[in-house]
Amino acid sequence: MWFKNLHLYRVHDAVTLGLDDFEFALEQFAFRPVSDREMRRVGWTTPASKRSTVHAHEIQGHRLIAMMRQERLLPAAVVNEEVNERAEAYEQSEGQPLSRRERQLLKEQVLEELLPQAFTRSQRVELWWDTARNLIGINASSRKRAEEVLDLLRQSLGSLKVTPLATKTPPARGMTQWLSDPGSRPASLLLGDRVELRAAEDDGVIGARSVDLDSEEMQSLLEGGRQVSRLSLGSEGQLRAVLHDDLALKSLQFDDALLDEASQTDDGDDPVVRLETDFALMTAALGTFTEQLIEWLGGEADPSAPTEMTP
Incomplete structure (x- = not known):
């Protein structure tokens, strides 16, 4: 269940329900398969396994829930x-x-x-809620899918004030600065070897893998006015990912030491124990990395007053 992608949101003025009440709220919107006359349906599913009845897991203030999305494929x-x-x-x-x-x-x-007569396709999307940091992270490949999970959560809770996490330094500007001026790179930042450069005028995109980000060719492209829209980076002992210009993190790869620790834990073949062990290790890394990322980009931006959204 280790996340592959992460869309981050700041939670505002949240009154966190107790776990029992939270579980009850999710149960009211539990997933049911699409009927013969429905194109799609969403609802909460059990993160651990189909045999589990638990919709919400909590480890040290970190909550895990999962939305199931099912749609009929009718081109x-x-x-x-x-x-x-x-x-x-x-x-x-x-x-x-x-x-x-x-x-x-x-x-x-x-x-x-x-x-x-149409076939159905199902997709599970996990949501991590750090109740101490008032932070939500969604393991979705697109912002649209992440927003769909938030819509279901608002419906389940009655209302929810969130805004996409924003930093004082826009990610594109920060990433461009790190490549054009190596001295500006934070000491804890590890650069990878993948980059995407976007031209300001014609929207042309150059993507490259396994490249030297400090090469003369890269510097020439940056001096020509291109900005970094995607960059692989990471933090020692935590994870590596590709940072996008909307602050989304894709292609997450957690440190081998964390994965080894998880694999060596005796779970007794209990899927709940396995899930909660992995979740505890993963969220510790995600929480630390998110704080580092915010610091690298000059701190968190003052959020505009969010508009309360209700179902």
Whole structure:
């Protein structure tokens, strides 16, 4: 269950429910599979295993929950092809084309007929809530999916004030500064060998792997006005990741010592013990690294007054 991606959010004015009340709130929105007539459905699932009944795990103020998302795979091209075939058959038999409204009704009919036959795809998205730091991190590949998890959490709790974590120095500016001026790099920052450079004017992108970030060629590109939009970096003993210009962390790789410690723990083949052991080690690293990242980028920006969102 080690996170691969991380979208970070600051929690504002949160009144943290006790674990029992929190569990009850999640249970009211527990996941149920999509019906024959639904395109998608989301709900809370049990992070440990299908045999578990626990929706929320807490270790030293760190909470773990997981959203299950299920959708039916019905490509638009398949629907449109069927609609076109039926529309052509109607035109040949009736001698006139369908009106716009009739075609829309036909499309709805086709959708209703094909939907129960469509395959389903399920995806689990984990959320880490550091109640001491008032920080939420979501293991999602995109910001859109992370926001979907937050929407479900707002619905479950009644309301939730959060804003994307922001730093005083924008990530693109900070990453560009670290490459163009090696002396500006924080002592605890470890640079990797992956980078993406974006041009300000034409939106052209240059991506490179296994490169010397201090090479003359790299300096020439930076002097030409390009900014770093992605950069691999890390912290000793914690993790490595690719930092994006929206402060998202992708391709997380935790330190081998942490993974070894987790693998050597005797869990008695209990999936809950295994999950909570991994979670405790992972969140200790994530919490420390997040604090370092904020420090590297000049501290946290003063958040604008968040607007309360309710279901």
